[in-house]
Amino acid sequence: MKFIKFLILGVVFGITLTKSEVISWFRIYEMFRFQSFHMYGVIGSAVIFGIIIIQIIKQYEMKSLDGRPILIEPKQRGISRYLIGGIIFGLGWALTGACPGPMFIMLGNGYGVFIVMIASAVLGTYMYGRLKHKLPH
Secondary structure: OOOHHHHHHHHHHHHHHHHOOOOOHHHHHHHHOOOOOHHHHHHHHHHHHHHHHHHHHHHOOOEOOOOOEOOOOOOOOOHHHHHHHHHHHHHHHHHHOOOHHHHHHHHHOOOOOHHHHHHHHHHHHHHHHHHHHHOOO
């Protein structure tokens, strides 16, 4: 029962993404064809909001709910890691019509085929963990 607040937050997040049409395959298709600003506006707003929140966390040295300081490690520099990862992520997004978060929302909206995408994402994450030491970082 102690995780009920996270379940409620997830349901509210799912409803918000559904109502804003962020999970719509047609909206994603428009984005990849550069026909609409809708998705770029949503993604851009999330990036700007994230930057602001991260700066607030760093400036006020905020702590987690269990009292530990929140430490944000700087990212390693390198073009290949982000380029290769971005291409793989973008191809998966374009092929499935959903990025990782909305896959669960699509499943919750009754699109049962997304269980295949979720299983594939879990398998891909597992494979990355197994092969991480062999990949260019």
